[in-house]
Amino acid sequence: MACDFRALAVPGVQALSPYVPGKPIAELERELGISDIVKLASNENPLGPSPAALRAVERAAHELTLYPDGSGFALKSAISARFGLTPAQLTLGNGSNDLLDMIARAFLAPGRRSVFAQYSFAVYPIATQAVGAQAVEVPAFLYGHDLDAMATAAQDAAVVWLANPNNPTGTWFDRAAFERFMAQVPESVLVVLDEAYSEYVDEPAYPNGLEYLAKHPNLVVCRTFSKAYGLAGLRVGYSASSPEIADMLNRVRQPFNVSSMALAAAEAVLGDDDYLKRSVAVNRAGLAQVADGLRLLDLAVIPSIGNFITFDCGRPAQPVFQALLREGVIVRPVGNYGMPDHLRVSIGTHEQNARFLAALGKVLA
Amino acid sequence: MACDFRALAVPGVQALSPYVPGKPIAELERELGISDIVKLASNENPLGPSPAALRAVERAAHELTLYPDGSGFALKSAISARFGLTPAQLTLGNGSNDLLDMIARAFLAPGRRSVFAQYSFAVYPIATQAVGAQAVEVPAFLYGHDLDAMATAAQDAAVVWLANPNNPTGTWFDRAAFERFMAQVPESVLVVLDEAYSEYVDEPAYPNGLEYLAKHPNLVVCRTFSKAYGLAGLRVGYSASSPEIADMLNRVRQPFNVSSMALAAAEAVLGDDDYLKRSVAVNRAGLAQVADGLRLLDLAVIPSIGNFITFDCGRPAQPVFQALLREGVIVRPVGNYGMPDHLRVSIGTHEQNARFLAALGKVLA
Numbered sequence: 137m138a139c140d141f142r143a144l145a146v147p148g149v150q151a152l153s154p155y156v157p158g159k160p161i162a163e164l165e166r167e168l169g170i171s172d173i174v175k176l177a178s179n180e181n182p183l184g185p186s187p188a189a190l191r192a193v194e195r196a197a198h199e200l201t202l203y204p205d206g207s208g209f210a211l212k213s214a215i216s217a218r219f220g221l222t223p224a225q226l227t228l229g230n231g232s233n234d235l236l237d238m239i240a241r242a243f244l245a246p247g248r249r250s251v252f253a254q255y256s257f258a259v260y261p262i263a264t265q266a267v268g269a270q271a272v273e274v275p276a277f278l279y280g281h282d283l284d285a286m287a288t289a290a291q292d293a294a295v296v297w298l299a300n301p302n303n304p305t306g307t308w309f310d311r312a313a314f315e316r317f318m319a320q321v322p323e324s325v326l327v328v329l330d331e332a333y334s335e336y337v338d339e340p341a342y343p344n345g346l347e348y349l350a351k352h353p354n355l356v357v358c359r360t361f362s363k364a365y366g367l368a369g370l371r372v373g374y375s376a377s378s379p380e381i382a383d384m385l386n387r388v389r390q391p392f393n394v395s396s397m398a399l400a401a402a403e404a405v406l407g408d409d410d411y412l413k414r415s416v417a418v419n420r421a422g423l424a425q426v427a428d429g430l431r432l433l434d435l436a437v438i439p440s441i442g443n444f445i446t447f448d449c450g451r452p453a454q455p456v457f458q459a460l461l462r463e464g465v466i467v468r469p470v471g472n473y474g475m476p477d478h479l480r481v482s483i484g485t486h487e488q489n490a491r492f493l494a495a496l497g498k499v500l501a
Numbered sequence: 502m503a504c505d506f507r508a509l510a511v512p513g514v515q516a517l518s519p520y521v522p523g524k525p526i527a528e529l530e531r532e533l534g535i536s537d538i539v540k541l542a543s544n545e546n547p548l549g550p551s552p553a554a555l556r557a558v559e560r561a562a563h564e565l566t567l568y569p570d571g572s573g574f575a576l577k578s579a580i581s582a583r584f585g586l587t588p589a590q591l592t593l594g595n596g597s598n599d600l601l602d603m604i605a606r607a608f609l610a611p612g613r614r615s616v617f618a619q620y621s622f623a624v625y626p627i628a629t630q631a632v633g634a635q636a637v638e639v640p641a642f643l644y645g646h647d648l649d650a651m652a653t654a655a656q657d658a659a660v661v662w663l664a665n666p667n668n669p670t671g672t673w674f675d676r677a678a679f680e681r682f683m684a685q686v687p688e689s690v691l692v693v694l695d696e697a698y699s700e701y702v703d704e705p706a707y708p709n710g711l712e713y714l715a716k717h718p719n720l721v722v723c724r725t726f727s728k729a730y731g732l733a734g735l736r737v738g739y740s741a742s743s744p745e746i747a748d749m750l751n752r753v754r755q756p757f758n759v760s761s762m763a764l765a766a767a768e769a770v771l772g773d774d775d776y777l778k779r780s781v782a783v784n785r786a787g788l789a790q791v792a793d794g795l796r797l798l799d800l801a802v803i804p805s806i807g808n809f810i811t812f813d814c815g816r817p818a819q820p821v822f823q824a825l826l827r828e829g830v831i832v833r834p835v836g837n838y839g840m841p842d843h844l845r846v847s848i849g850t851h852e853q854n855a856r857f858l859a860a861l862g863k864v865l866a
Contacts, residue, residue, distance in 0.1 A: 139688050139718065139719060140745070141691070141719070141743065141745045141749060142745060142748070144659070144691070145607050145608055145749040145752075146606075146607065146608065146609070149606070149607045149752050149753055152752040152753070154751065154754075154756065157571040157757070160571075160574075161567075162570060162574065162575075163570070163572075163574065175567070178567070178568050180566050180567050180568065182566070183566065184563070184566055185562065185563070185565040185566055189565065190562055190565075193558070193562050193565070193762075194559075194562070196734070197550065197558050198550070199734055200550040200554065200555075200558070200731065200732055200733070200734040200735055201545050201546040201547070201548065201549055201550055201731040201733055202526075202540070202543070202733060202734055203522065203523070203525075203545065203727070203734065204733075204734055204736070205525045205527060205528070206522040206525075207525075207528075209525075209528065210527075230595055230736075230755065231755070233755050233756065233757065234755060234758075237755060241511075241514070241606075241631065241632075242510050242511065242514045243509060243510055243511065244511070245511045245633070266606065266752075266753050267632075268610070294509070324504045324509060326506070326509070353504065353506070354504060354506070362568070366565065366566040367565055367566070368565070368566055368567055368568045368757075369561070369564055369565040369566065369567055369568065369569055369760060369761035369762065370760050370761070370762060371569070371595075371757060371758075371759075371760045378506065380505070380506045380507060381506045383507070384506060384510040384515075386519065387510075387514050387517040387519050387631075388514055388517070388631050389519075390595065390596070390598050390599060390602060391520040391522050392596060392598065392736060393595060393599075393736075395734060395736045395760055395762070395763065397558075397734065397735060397760070397762050398760065
């Protein structure tokens with residue numbers, strides 16, 4: 137009789153529902169036999185890659201047979217210099233998802249709890265459950281983090297996950313709220329501040345997590361090169377923390393977790409200020425364009441400071457999502473977040489946004 | 502008072518000594534201020550990348566802003582077609598290290614045991630200890646796996662790790678030994694057969710793990726594109742198993758663990774038969790060249806069928822390693838494997854091998 141390897145897996149893994157990614161363009165092409173597809177499903181940068189990153193990739197291609205530098209010396213030096221940190225504070229990840237996973241593996245285990253907000257990033261409970269720890273969801277306030285309630289829930293937790301801006305809702309909290317939160321949370325609780333979308337933010341009251349590291353040795357700030365820096369396909373992100381926390385994360389890090397291409401491209405794009413400026417400018421214009429267009433369609437929009445907007449279709453969203461697919465437009469259902477009437481759309485180029493708005497108008501009419 | 506985040510990490514991680522990678526060329530250049538360095542430390546392919554892989558990387562570069570296909574549809578289809586498998590049997594990894602890690606996270610936990618051989622790959626005990634499970638080392642026989650002893654030790658284990666050929670010793674076991682082992686091990690024990698170096702093997706009695714999957718639903722075969730396929734810098738490997746085991750591994754897999762560059766390059770090199778043939782031919786000639794050269798220096802060599810040779814310096818190896826560094830030649834100390842008098846050298850091009858042998862002769866004289 138064959139063994140049941142599901143039953144032999146560790147309990148947290150048996151119960152796990154994997155993350156559902158945005159639909160890839162190639163998959164829709166295969167399914168519907170259509171081309172000219174606009175994908176606004178994964179909060180990707182619509183500009184195409186930074187020229188500096190492309191040149192770095194071309195150079196790195198000739199050393200593909202060699203293992204990457206597992207210490208990430210050059211990229212860590214560049215990040216340190218840019219943000220006034222030391223290399224010992226940094227941990228490099230295969231995307232920031234890898235960092236979230238490493239944090240869970242280093243600091244969570246059966247019998248420990250992590251705290252996250254309703255309508256926040258799906259990977260927080262997944263990473264928690266994968267190591268058999270308990271994920272505690274705190275109800276949202278106006279689709280954003282209720283930080284006072286989260287601080288209360290975090291008193292006996294090992295880890296608390298904050299997303300600022302939050303994905304998938306685009307909401308944010310300000311410096312005063314964050315400082316009040318940090319004052320309420322015991323120093324033995326690891327606070328993970330996920331700033332994957334921080335480069336897009338233009339709010340004077342927005343707290344830059346890196347500036348709080350000196351004061352709070354229990355803070356880990358996670359950032360990524362997948363969004364404003366335009367390197368989602370290469371997988372690279374980093375965390376900044378106290379050297380003690382970084383030491384623990386680097387112990388569970390796979391020795392060659394970041395490819396040599398990703399190391400080289402991230403270092404290059406970090407020096408490409410023009411690319412970052414253009415990414416932010418195109419996003420700012422597109423956010424206004426899409427928000428205005430959605431309001432013209434009489435749809436309720438959750439105010440966003442990220443590179444995406446989540447809106448209420450006023451009806452079940454799944455049929456709207458499917459109808460948009462048939463128009464060649466991929467957006468993101470958020471039913472798995474308990475938002476069955478909402479869709480999330482990433483901000484694209486002016487033309488992509490216009491095409492999405494036209495398709496949505498047609499589908500809803 | 503600041504908290505001790507080492508004490509707050511999970512116990513397995515607190516005790517972990519991370520994997521020590523081979524010294525990168527850039528690091529030696531920084532330290533010694535020398536150039537023209539030959540690195541024969543990480544079992545890398547000396548041919549440089551496959552032209553087909555380079556073309557695939559160039560094409561994929563234009564889509565760097567998009568997330569990879571998290572399902573790995575195209576690469577899984579290519580691997581399936583090539584080896585007569587189904588995509589549901591496959592799990593893709595960020596290098597095969599990622600697969601070893603996923604196996605540990607899915608099937609090991611505190612109170613569970615894994616079994617590995619003395620002088621076998623360092624990542625097996627590291628992945629085991631990182632999830633708080635117990636790693637049981639079985640003494641080697643002539644630097645290779647003592648499979649009968651391992652089968653005995655595996656009776657109450659959750660996982661057993663086999664490397665064939667073994668790294669860092671280059672030893673191997675034949676079909677008869679493997680079949681006897683599988684017959685002795687309970688079907689509830691996951692048998693991981695790490696075939697990272699299998700493409701180099703030219704022994705009629707060598708067991709191709711993939712051919713045993715139908716008979717043994719508890720078998721997981723791990724392979725990599727880092728060695729004979731020459732893509733170490735890009736990080737991509739795969740495992741083949743029953744669909745049930747693959748389902749569990751894919752639950753702990755990070756959704757975008759393999760970059761789009763790596764997916765594209767691996768698919769391309771899988772179709773580049775000429776590259777694989779050249780890799781194997783250059784290695785075969787180099788193995789003979791290095792083994793003969795070492796014997797001419799009166800050094801005891803462990804017979805290897807991989808792309809590396811481990812030899813006994815007849816004295817503490819660390820000073821020999823350091824002296825070789827000063828000659829611009831990086832090899833691999835294996836003191837962390839309990840072999841303080843041995844060094845492992847990767848097979849390079851004819852010229853690299855000659856340079857290593859000349860430097861070693863000078864250093865030992």
